[in-house]
Amino acid sequence: MAEDKNALFPIGEKAPADYFVGKVMVKNLVPADDILNTVIGNVVFEAGARNNWHRHPGGQILIATAGTGYYQEKGKPVHLLHKGDVVSILPDIVHWHGASRDSAFTHIAINPNTQKGVVEWLERVTDEEYLGAYP
Numbered sequence: 001m002a003e004d005k006n007a008l009f010p011i012g013e014k015a016p017a018d019y020f021v022g023k024v025m026v027k028n029l030v031p032a033d034d035i036l037n038t039v040i041g042n043v044v045f046e047a048g049a050r051n052n053w054h055r056h057p058g059g060q061i062l063i064a065t066a067g068t069g070y071y072q073e074k075g076k077p078v079h080l081l082h083k084g085d086v087v088s089i090l091p092d093i094v095h096w097h098g099a100s101r102d103s104a105f106t107h108i109a110i111n112p113n114t115q116k117g118v119v120e121w122l123e124r125v126t127d128e129e130y131l132g133a134y135p
Helices: 126-130
Strands: 023-030 039-043 058-071 078-083 087-091 094-100 105-112
Touching: 039 058, 094 105
Parallel strands: none
Antiparallel strands: 023 039, 039 105, 058 078, 058 087, 058 094, 058 105
8 A cells, every 4th residue: 555645644554454354554643642532543444445343432433535435333234435424433333444345445533432442343344244235
């Protein structure tokens, strides 16, 4: 994944393979602290990359900034995401997000209320779940 000279933020570091499928880069923009209780990161997914099912005890907000992506809550239909889309995820909702099959995808992830915990990682999104997400 090459550095995009038009990107708003630097590309960051490779995300842990235990929690992501495919190449994903994360740039921490606002680290956790005990005052703001918010973590903000810029996340870049190569085409076909995604994270595991997971939940955020304090909720999460995603702001799509480039490409085409997917967002899905457990048991619900997938949502197609484009630049400018915003997803507000209530606390403890099991979900996943990532790039579409044919496009890279970038979003800003805002994790508020970190005093409740940041993320609980769950099982991988299977290829069948991912490939069945959108025709």
